[in-house]
Amino acid sequence: MSFFFEVLIGGLLSGVMYSLVALGFVLIYKASGVFNFAQGAMVFLAALTFVGLREMGIDFWIAFVITLGVMVVLGLLTERIVLRPLVNQPQITLFMATIGLTFVIEGVAQLVWDSQPHNLDLGIQDVPLPWISDSTGMNISTFDITAAGIAAVLVTSLALFFSRTRIGRALRAVADDHQAALAVGIPLQHIWGIVWAVAGFVALVAGMLWGARNGVQFSLTFLALKALPVLILGGFESVPGAIVGGLIIGAAEKLAEVYIGPMVGGGIEGWFPYVLALLFLLVRPEGLFGEKHIDRV
Amino acid sequence: MSAAATATASPPTTDAATATKVLSVNNIEVIYDHVILVLKGVSLEVAEGRIVALLGANGAGKSTTLKSISNLLSAERGEVTKGTIEFRGKRVDRLTTNELVRMGVCQVMEGRHCFQHLTVEENLLTGAYTRKISRGDLAEALERVYHYFPRLKQRRSSQSGYTSGGEQQMTAIGRALMAKPSMILLDEPSMGLAPQIVEEIFEIVRDLNTKERVSFLLAEQNTMVALRYANYGYILENGRVVMDGDAKGLASNEDVKEFYLGLSTAGRKSFRDVKHYRRRKRWLA
Structure with missing residues (x-):
């Protein structure tokens, strides 16, 4: 039984990491109704910039601030150059624009830095927490717990930000x-600028944590695809949904790998979340916490 | 059109005339997508504390006129290519909607356009976006809206997408009120509502007009009701003002009765075919 819990908790914690990536999508989807395909590339750029600065010997927090600045500027530029000319265009147009943006960001990121994998050390060790393994015999990683804590803070503050503040x-x-x-005087440009900047910040946090875990490399961009089932489960426009979706996906894929995997020869961790998402689409297309489409008849 | 030429040449309105004038639209021309000419020289005025109705059939240019004032046109690829719009003596035709709302002009769009997934109260709160005010003042502004729309208070925590059409219209007007405007551009408030609700909404509009001194420019297809509540009216046809006058006069005008109130046995005609009718252009007056 302790093994089951160990797998479950490990899964939940890795799910939090997915949630972090999914959050970035949710933010932009909420504010513009667009699935921002470039979110994965933003995570990649943030991680690469941060690690690049660190390798130049720049202090942790200074590097963090500079990278944050880069991400915010990127967000504002995206609003100015890509989105503003496309106001009131169909969503598919905006979606296509974000695909284009993905390639631009990936290209620029590798042009400025390089395409080598880098190691990122955040000073958090990926070792079992001693007091948990002593008391229960389960191995729970310090890194995972820290990541989960950071995600929890991020989510709580974002949820409050969305529901309580004027912006x-x-x-x-x-x-x-x-x-x-527009009619009530909300300047779309500012709002989009803000939301892309916040998405940049979330991408930075996700990039740092994922980078520290898997190394900073091009495969970080594929995180976008990992976030997809999380979003389908949780709902595209829900901040708490991104978290719950992440937890479910994380736990489900680890448990499936351990318990169902051996029956089919293993290797199901990679695709199981998509099957889950597919089933979910049949039952509840708006996701667990997504906004129901309101139709008046 | 020689009229247009004289209009641009004529001097700006004098001080004596602007004293009571809040909004003046001078001979504007609006083009969509660089090719579609929708307004072909529309001029109108709204005096302080009045309700002015903008009447006309579908596609006459009522909404476009309102949107060119509030500058929501740019989002639809429309553009004011000629003429000027002045609010309290200042040119406003190059301002953004946000700046206009700050100046006190707020549009309530056709079809209500509530934020469906926000509650009624959140909808109202978004209306105060342009006013950076304290929580206390915000609560006070909310109470003011609830005072005029008691029904909204009951439904304050429902998602506005699930409220009735009348309630959505009230939400939309209340939301505009939260910006504390001195002028509201109200587009087609009667659309899709039961006659009784229409009456209720117009009563509130009149109330706001007299008690809060909000001026209204009101686009309506429901000519009968609009003229009953308005002080003055303009009739648009094909992007031109073809007639204007005080509301009582318009309501009793034979042509208006015939074209808009359906009180004639003759077949439908256009103002264009009515020879005896002098097409009035304000800039010639």
Whole structure:
């Protein structure tokens, strides 16, 4: 039984890491109704910039601030160059624009830095927490716990930001109806600028944690695909949904790997989340916490 | 059109005339997508504390006129290519909607456009986005809206997407009120609502007009109701003002009765075919 819990908790904790990536998607989806395909590339750019700065011998926090600055500028530029000319265009147009953006970001990131894998050390060790393994015999990684803690703080503050603040309300208003938001005097440009900047910040946090865990390399961009089942499960426009979705996906894929895997020859961790997402689409297409499409008849 | 030429040449309105004038639209022309000419020289005025109705059939240019004032046109690839718009004596035709709302002009869009997934109260709160005010003042502003729309208070925590059409219209007007405007551009408030609700909404509009001194420019297809509540009216046809006058006069005008109130046995005609009718252009007056 202790083994079961160990797998479960390990899964939940790795799920939190997915949630972090999914959060970035949720933010932009909420404010502009666009699935931002470039989120994975943003994670990659953030991690690469941060690790690059660190390798130049720059202090941790200074590097963090500089990278954050880069991400914010990227967000503002995206709004100015890509989104502003596309106001009131169909969502598919905006989606295509983000695909284009993905390639630009990936290209620029590798041009400025390089395409070698880097190691990123955040000073958090990936070792079992001694007091848990002593008391229960389970191995729970310090790194995972820390990552989960950071994610929890991030999510709580974002959820509060969306529901309680003036800007947060404006963000949700913009997501619901661009034109009406304009009509009440909400400047779309500012809002999109803010939301892309916040998404950049989330990408930075995700990039640092994933980078520290798997190394900073091009495969970070594929995180975007990992976040997809999380989003489908949790709902595209829900911050708590991204978390719950992440937890479910994380736990499910680890448990499936351990308990169902041996029956089919293993290796199901990679695709099991997508099957889960597919089943979910049949039952509840808006996700667990997603906003129901309101139709009046 | 020689009229347009004289209009641009004529001097700006004098001080005596602007004293009571809040909004003046001078001979504007609006083009969508660089090719579609929608407004072909529309001029109108709204005096302080008045309700002015903008009447006309579908596609006459009522909404476009309102949107060119609030500058929501740019999001639809429309552009004011000629003419000027002045609010309290200042040119506003190059301002963004956000700046206009700050100045006190707020549009309530056709079809209500509530934020469906936000609660009624959150909808109202978004209306105060442009005002950086304390929580206390915000609560006070909310109470003011609830005072005029008691029904909204009951439904404050429902998602507005699930409220009735009348309640959504009230939410939309209340949301505009939260910006503390001195002028509201109200587009088609009667659309899709039961006659009784329409009456209720117009009563509130009149209330706001008299008690809060909010001026209204009101686009309506429901000519009868609009003229009953308005002080003055303009009739648009094909992107031109073809007639204007005080509301009572318009309501009793034979042509208006015939074209818009359906009170004639003759077949439908256009103002264009009515020879005896002098097409009034304000800039010639």
